Amino acid sequence: ELDDTAGVIARRVARQDMVVCAAPSYLEIHGEPRRIEDLAGHQAIVYRRLGMIAQPWLFPREGQAALELMPNGRLRLDDLDAIADAAVGGMGLAWLPHWLVRERIQAGALVALLPDQPRYPY
Numbered sequence: 001e002l003d004d005t006a007g008v009i010a011r012r013v014a015r016q017d018m019v020v021c022a023a024p025s026y027l028e029i030h031g032e033p034r035r036i037e038d039l040a041g042h043q044a045i046v047y048r049r050l051g052m053i054a055q056p057w058l059f060p061r062e063g064q065a066a067l068e069l070m071p072n073g074r075l076r077l078d079d080l081d082a083i084a085d086a087a088v089g090g091m092g093l094a095w096l097p098h099w100l101v102r103e104r105i106q107a108g109a110l111v112a113l114l115p116d117q118p119r120y121p122y
Contacts, residue, residue, distance in 0.1 A: 036114065039069055045073060045077065
């Protein structure tokens with residue numbers, strides 16, 4: 001029975017929607033990206049584990065494979081909380097699970113970007 005519970009939890013966490021976000025301070029200086037194409041002109045905070053290549057940001061498209069975007073990122077971190085903190089600090093855009101940044105967004109420390117874009121269920 002424990003295994004069933006663990007499996008349900010694992011699946012639920014694995015299907016969290018991803019959101020691109022940034023601090024108001026970053027957006028004041030660099031402007032707010034309105035479309036996926038605009039992301040290429042921004043600094044990103046990229047998730048990368050040691051020895052791995054950075055993961056692309058994924059955006060769902062109707063009836064097609066997800067659009068993959070390799071963000072421009074000088075700052076590469078292997079901890080999602082650290083990425084969220086760096087984003088709050090104005091270091092760039094971040095692509096993070098919504099559950100992780102929901103409170104920061106509600107508090108105004110981060111802004112969820114591309115509101116018309118469906119979120120990738122990662």
